[in-house]
Amino acid sequence: MTSAATTGALWRTQSFERLRTEPFDLLVIGGGITGAGIARDAALRGLRTALLERDDFASGTSSRSSRLVHGGVRYLEHGYLHLVFEASRERRTLLCIAPHLVRPVRFTWPFYRGARLAPWKVVAGLWLYDLLALFRNVGQHKTLSATRVLQTEPALQRTNLAGGATYWDAATDDARLTVANVLDASTHGAVVLNHADVTDLVIENGRAVGARGVDRMSGTPFDVRARGIVNATGPWTDTVRAMEGNATKTGVRGTKGVHIAVPAERVGNQEAITVISSVDQRVMFVLPGATHTIIGTTDTPTHDSPEQVRANQADVNYLLDSANAYFPAARLTPGDVVAAWAGIRPLIATDTSAPTAQASREHAIATGPAGVIQITGGKLTTYRAMAAQVTDAVQRALGEPRSACRTADLPLPPVGEEFACTVADILVRRTSTAFDTRDHGRNEAPSVARRLGDLFNWDAARCGQAVVDYATEVDRLFTIDP
Numbered sequence: 001m002t003s004a005a006t007t008g009a010l011w012r013t014q015s016f017e018r019l020r021t022e023p024f025d026l027l028v029i030g031g032g033i034t035g036a037g038i039a040r041d042a043a044l045r046g047l048r049t050a051l052l053e054r055d056d057f058a059s060g061t062s063s064r065s066s067r068l069v070h071g072g073v074r075y076l077e078h079g080y081l082h083l084v085f086e087a088s089r090e091r092r093t094l095l096c097i098a099p100h101l102v103r104p105v106r107f108t109w110p111f112y113r114g115a116r117l118a119p120w121k122v123v124a125g126l127w128l129y130d131l132l133a134l135f136r137n138v139g140q141h142k143t144l145s146a147t148r149v150l151q152t153e154p155a156l157q158r159t160n161l162a163g164g165a166t167y168w169d170a171a172t173d174d175a176r177l178t179v180a181n182v183l184d185a186s187t188h189g190a191v192v193l194n195h196a197d198v199t200d201l202v203i204e205n206g207r208a209v210g211a212r213g214v215d216r217m218s219g220t221p222f223d224v225r226a227r228g229i230v231n232a233t234g235p236w237t238d239t240v241r242a243m244e245g246n247a248t249k250t251g252v253r254g255t256k257g258v259h260i261a262v263p264a265e266r267v268g269n270q271e272a273i274t275v276i277s278s279v280d281q282r283v284m285f286v287l288p289g290a291t292h293t294i295i296g297t298t299d300t301p302t303h304d305s306p307e308q309v310r311a312n313q314a315d316v317n318y319l320l321d322s323a324n325a326y327f328p329a330a331r332l333t334p335g336d337v338v339a340a341w342a343g344i345r346p347l348i349a350t351d352t353s354a355p356t357a358q359a360s361r362e363h364a365i366a367t368g369p370a371g372v373i374q375i376t377g378g379k380l381t382t383y384r385a386m387a388a389q390v391t392d393a394v395q396r397a398l399g400e401p402r403s404a405c406r407t408a409d410l411p412l413p414p415v416g417e418e419f420a421c422t423v424a425d426i427l428v429r430r431t432s433t434a435f436d437t438r439d440h441g442r443n444e445a446p447s448v449a450r451r452l453g454d455l456f457n458w459d460a461a462r463c464g465q466a467v468v469d470y471a472t473e474v475d476r477l478f479t480i481d482p
C-alpha cells in the first residue's frame with residue numbers, strides 16, 4: 001500500500017477541510033483524464049485549484065479506452081488532418097514526459113485482396129501519417145510482402161493476403177495516466193478528491209460561484225466556493241449543464257465502445273494489428289494486453305446512462321466474428337471471453353447525421369449561461385493540449401494574465417495506489433486485475449478490503465461490505481447483457 005499522505009481517512013478529512021475553508025480560483029468537476037489534466041495544468045500555473053470526482057479518478061470513459069496514445073490513423077480517411085497532426089505531437093510529448101506510462105507500439109496492417117481500403121490507399125495514408133508526425137515518430141512505416149507479414153504474424157489468415165505494412169503508435173494505461181495527473185496536481189497544491197459527487201451548483205446573481213456535493217464515502221455533504229468552474233464530466237456533461245440551467249441543447253453525443261479480452265495463445269497475435277472488420281468494414285485493433293489479447297472496439301450511438309453502460313452479446317459477437325475472420329485457427333467463441341467492458345465516447349454533439357465512427361474526435365470549449373466553462377469531445381491522447389486551452393480560457397474568464405503552460409515539459413510522476421478508497425479503485429483502476437481475470441478479482445477482494453480497512457480504520461463489518469460492494473461493481477462493469 002502506498003504512502004499514508006495520499007490515502008486514508010486523515011487525508012480525506014484534511015482535504016474536505018481545505019475544500020470548506022480555502023478560497024479557490026478554479027473548481028474542476030470530473031476526474032477523468034480531461035479534468036485531471038486541467039487540474040494539473042491549473043495547479044502548475046499557480047491557480048488555487050480543487051478537483052472533484054463523483055466516483056474514482058478515471059472510473060468513467062478514461063478506464064475503458066483502447067489505451068492507445070495515437071495519432072489516429074483511421075481519422076485520415078475522414079480528412080481530420082489537423083487532429084492527426086495535434087495527436088501526433090501529443091504522442092511525442094507524452095512519450096517524453098511519461099516514458100514509464102507511455103510506450104511505443106508497432107502495428108502491423110495486413111492487406112487483403114478485395115478489402116475496402118486498397119493497399120495503395122493505406123500506404124499513402126501511412127506516408128501522410130509519418131508526414132503529419134513531421135517524421136519524428138519513434139519509427140516510420142514500412143511496406144511488407146505477404147511472406148514478411150506472416151513471418152511476424154504467422155497466425156493471420158493467409159487466403160488473399162497480398163502484403164502489409166508496419167507503423168508506430170504508442171500504448172498506455174489510461175487509468176494510471178489519469179491518476180499520475182491527479183497526483184501531480186495534488187503535489188502542486190490542488191485539493192483533489194475522489195468519491196466526492198457534485199450534486200448542484202451555487203449560483204448567485206446569475207454566476208456560478210461554487211458547488212454543493214456529497215462525500216460518498218461518509219455521506220457527509222460539502223460546499224465549495226470558486227471563482228471559476230470547469231465542467232469536465234465527459235459523458236455526464238449534460239447533467240452538469242442542467243445544474244447551470246443549460247438544458248436546452250445537448251452538448252454531448254454518446255457512442256458506445258466495447259472491448260473484449262481473450263486468451264492471447266488462442267489468437268496467436270505477436271504484436272498489435274490493425275484490421276478492417278469483415279462484418280462492417282470499420283477499422284479496428286487486435287492488441288497485446290498484459291496477459292490477454294484485447295479486441296476492440298465497437299462504435300455505436302447510445303442513450304445508455306454512463307453509469308450503466310456495458311457490453312451486450314451482439315457487441316461481443318461482432319468482435320469475435322471480426323477477429324475470427326483474421327485469425328481462423330482461433331475459432332473464438334463467447335466462452336473464450338475473459339472480460340468484456342464498455343465505455344461511452346463523449347463526442348461533441350455536432351453533425352449527428354454522420355455515422356459515429358466518422359464523427360469528429362475534436363474537442364470544443366464553451367461557456368454556459370452562468371459562466372461554467374465546459375469541455376467536450378477530444379481523446380485521451382490530446383488531453384494535455386485540451387487542458388492547456390481550457391486553463392487559458394479560465395485565466396481569461398478570471399481576468400488574469402495568461403501564464404505559460406508547463407505540462408509539455410515537466411515529467412509526470414510514477415503512480416502507486418494513490419487516492420484509492422474502495423476495492424474497485426485498486427482492482428479496476430490502480431491495477432488491471434479486474435480486466436485480466438475471469439473472476440474479475442473477486443478472489444482478491446477480501447485481502448484488498450482488509451488492507452483498505454487498515455488505512456481507513458474500518459471494522460470487520462465495513463470490510464465485509466466493501467467486498468459486497470466490489471461484487472456489485474464487477475456486475476455493473478463486466479456483465480454481458482443479452
Ligand SMILES: Cc1cc2nc3c(=O)[nH]c(=O)nc-3n(C[C@H](O)[C@H](O)[C@H](O)COP(=O)(O)OP(=O)(O)OC[C@H]3O[C@@H](n4cnc5c(N)ncnc54)[C@H](O)[C@@H]3O)c2cc1C
Pocket residue numbers: 029030031032033034035052053054055056057058059060061062063064065066067068069070196197198199232233234235236240255256257258259297342343344345346377378379380381382
Ligand atoms: C471504447 C473507447 C476507446 C477509446 N480509445 C481511445 C484510445 O485508444 N486513445 C485515445 O486517445 N482516446 C480513446 N478514447 C477516447 C477517450 O477514452 C476519451 O476521450 C476520454 O477518456 C474522455 O475523458 P473525460 O475525462 O472527458 O471523461 P471521463 O473519463 O468519463 O471522465 C468524466 C468524469 O466525470 C465524473 N463526473 C460525472 N459527473 C460528476 C459530478 N456530478 N461530480 C463529480 N464528478 C462527476 C465521472 O465520474 C467521470 O469520472 C476511447 C473511448 C472509448 C469509449
